[in-house]
Amino acid sequence: MISGSARFEIGGEIVHAGPEDRLVAPVGVAHSSSNVGTEPVHVRVQMWPGLRWAEFVERLFGGEPAAELGLVGG
Numbered sequence: 314m315i316s317g318s319a320r321f322e323i324g325g326e327i328v329h330a331g332p333e334d335r336l337v338a339p340v341g342v343a344h345s346s347s348n349v350g351t352e353p354v355h356v357r358v359q360m361w362p363g364l365r366w367a368e369f370v371e372r373l374f375g376g377e378p379a380a381e382l383g384l385v386g387g
Contacts, residue, residue: 317354321346 314330321328324342329349338344348354360366373382 315355315357317348317352317356318350319346319354319356320349 314332314334316332318329318331321330321336321338321344323336323338323344328336330336346356369382373379
């Protein structure tokens with residue numbers, strides 16, 4: 314994370330993170346996040362391997378239903 318305070322759920326485990334913290338969500342493991350502070354949260358995300366990330370983002374922000382993208386709770 315770059316700044317702020319966030320709550321992450323990774324594979325059912327709850328983790329709170331702040332600036333300088335690094336977290337990993339393994340491939341195929343459900344994960345989510347939320348802002349738990351009063352200030353904006355800035356997070357740097359790295360996808361490895363990237364593979365079809367650009368296609369996923371285009372579909373997500375193009376309005377495709379979350380369930381069709383395999384998102385948890387979609």
